[in-house]
Amino acid sequence: MAESVSAVRTVRRSDTPGMTVQADVCVVGAGISGTTAAIMLARRGHRVALVDSCTWIGGQAVGVPIGTIAGLFSAGPNPFLLSPVLATEVLDALAREDACYIQYSRRARTNTVVYDEVTAMRIFEQMLRAGDVQIILGGVVTAADLDGRRIRAVDVATRFGACRIAARAFVDASGDAALAWTAGLACREPTMAIHGTQMCVLEGVVCGDPAETRAVVQHAEGLIRERGEAYGLTRREGVIFLLPSRQVAILNVTHVETPLDPVAFWHHGLEGREQVERAIALLKAEYPEVFGRAHVRSLGHPGIRQTRSIVGMHMLTVDEVNAGVRFPDAIARVAWPIELHDTAAGYRWEPFPDGHVHYIPLRSLLHAEADNLIATGRCIDADPFALSSVRVMGPCMATAVAAAECIDLALWSDSSLHDVDAGKVQERVAPNLDGEWPWPPDGGTSASGA
Numbered sequence: 001m002a003e004s005v006s007a008v009r010t011v012r013r014s015d016t017p018g019m020t021v022q023a024d025v026c027v028v029g030a031g032i033s034g035t036t037a038a039i040m041l042a043r044r045g046h047r048v049a050l051v052d053s054c055t056w057i058g059g060q061a062v063g064v065p066i067g068t069i070a071g072l073f074s075a076g077p078n079p080f081l082l083s084p085v086l087a088t089e090v091l092d093a094l095a096r097e098d099a100c101y102i103q104y105s106r107r108a109r110t111n112t113v114v115y116d117e118v119t120a121m122r123i124f125e126q127m128l129r130a131g132d133v134q135i136i137l138g139g140v141v142t143a144a145d146l147d148g149r150r151i152r153a154v155d156v157a158t159r160f161g162a163c164r165i166a167a168r169a170f171v172d173a174s175g176d177a178a179l180a181w182t183a184g185l186a187c188r189e190p191t192m193a194i195h196g197t198q199m200c201v202l203e204g205v206v207c208g209d210p211a212e213t214r215a216v217v218q219h220a221e222g223l224i225r226e227r228g229e230a231y232g233l234t235r236r237e238g239v240i241f242l243l244p245s246r247q248v249a250i251l252n253v254t255h256v257e258t259p260l261d262p263v264a265f266w267h268h269g270l271e272g273r274e275q276v277e278r279a280i281a282l283l284k285a286e287y288p289e290v291f292g293r294a295h296v297r298s299l300g301h302p303g304i305r306q307t308r309s310i311v312g313m314h315m316l317t318v319d320e321v322n323a324g325v326r327f328p329d330a331i332a333r334v335a336w337p338i339e340l341h342d343t344a345a346g347y348r349w350e351p352f353p354d355g356h357v358h359y360i361p362l363r364s365l366l367h368a369e370a371d372n373l374i375a376t377g378r379c380i381d382a383d384p385f386a387l388s389s390v391r392v393m394g395p396c397m398a399t400a401v402a403a404a405e406c407i408d409l410a411l412w413s414d415s416s417l418h419d420v421d422a423g424k425v426q427e428r429v430a431p432n433l434d435g436e437w438p439w440p441p442d443g444g445t446s447a448s449g450a
């Protein structure tokens with residue numbers, strides 16, 4: 001017979017400090033950029049700690065979810081991959097699971113990739129596991145130990161108690177420059193409100209075969225535009241993505257403010273969820289043959305487009321983007337349009353001519369006031385217009401690859417990230433700077449014109 005006395009013990013919290021994780025590199029933020037940086041650093045043989053305040057891997061790419069990878073391809077009638085490093089592996093893995101759909105967007109004149117977010121999350125998790133990355137989810141960075149120009153450690157609050165991560169280099173992949181901000185380093189904020197979006201994943205959508213997808217999307221987007229006001233929608237220029245293999249539609253049809261204020265953020269977030277409900281009511285009533293039997297699979301975390309960035313060694317400007325300046329320290333190339341969501345009803349959309357590319361310099365990733373802190377993703381140093389182009393997921397992956405290579409080069413010589421020879425980083429990211437990389441190799445399986 002089991003004895004209850006030996007099956008339980010009395011415990012009490014002690015005053016001993018929380019655990020400490022020792023790593024070569026600490027990456028703050030497990031979105032597309034932080035996850036990419038962590039995978040690449042692990043592949044270079046570094047001990048990596050990856051921390052995120054959310055409880056899942058993939059940040060907004062999974063938890064919002066974003067639904068479409070943009071910015072990976074060139075603009076023009078025959079788009080090729082601009083940033084193949086790691087991206088090709090991710091796309092291949094999604095395709096093997098029948099979890100993505102390539103669409104040619106007539107609006108953007110390039111390919112985007114609609115993906116299933118759960119499959120994407122598992123792909124990232126497996127890659128991180130293969131690199132033995134130490135993952136701390138549900139961990140908010142609350143303090144940074146800044147010693148002169150070096151961050152020595154960060155303090156993290158988790159539901160299981162406090163944790164300290166000590167490392168030689170740090171990546172700010174928080175999207176909101178949360179690490180730079182917490183360390184008391186200079187940051188930038190836009191002076192205008194830039195709207196986020198409460199996304200929605202609908203399942204049970206009658207997508208038709210891939211050939212019909214374009215017409216379905218165009219009709220649904222037209223209904224939002226023309227009938228939205230009658231249903232009380234704030235945003236008129238919404239976009240909808242279909243993933244025919246899953247009978248799923250991903251609605252990007254709302255606009256919400258996303259202030260960095262814990263109470264105001266959720267005030268707007270709940271308003272966004274009401275906008276979603278109105279949009280669904282519209283689609284069910286006006287397009288019942290496609291949306292009549294659909295229901296909500298998920299309402300993720302309200303999506304945040306642009307908030308706070310680092311002050312880097314160079315602020316990428318919209319003039320440089322428009323001119324396609326190839327900087328001496330260019331580490332990523334981009335062709336995605338200017339896409340600034342600075343009004344509630346719509347957004348500025350400025351596509352580039354076919355063949356245009358613009359570049360991101362390494363200096364826009366390096367924090368001006370720290371020797372061992374580099375940013376990736378949507379909090380690199382760029383003005384709001386330039387950032388609205390380079391914040392999409394393709395460039396986020398490309399800046400993360402470059403950040404990882406820069407750290408790798410610095411750690412071998414124990415030097416400042418600022419002393420790394422940008423030419424050596426460029427050698428390592430050469431496929432992301434030059435060349436035309438077809439994907440999929442057979443030229444594609446589908447085409448849509450959202």
Ligand SMILES: Cc1cc2nc3c(=O)[nH]c(=O)nc-3n(C[C@H](O)[C@H](O)[C@H](O)COP(=O)(O)OP(=O)(O)OC[C@H]3O[C@@H](n4cnc5c(N)ncnc54)[C@H](O)[C@@H]3O)c2cc1C
Nearest residue numbers: 029031032033053059060070141174175303304377378393
């Ligand atoms: C609604 C919406 C639609 C979009 N549509 C597209 C699209 O169709 N295609 C496309 O390519 N891009 C799109 N984008 C842009 C793109 O998705 C994002 O810019 C990109 O995902 C940013 O990736 P990231 O890794 O830099 O940041 P995020 O994905 O935001 O990840 C940052 C992570 O850092 C964590 N974090 C923040 N602060 C802390 C802290 N103090 N402690 C610990 N962790 C912290 C967060 O929890 C988060 O998970 C869209 C963005 C939004 C908001």
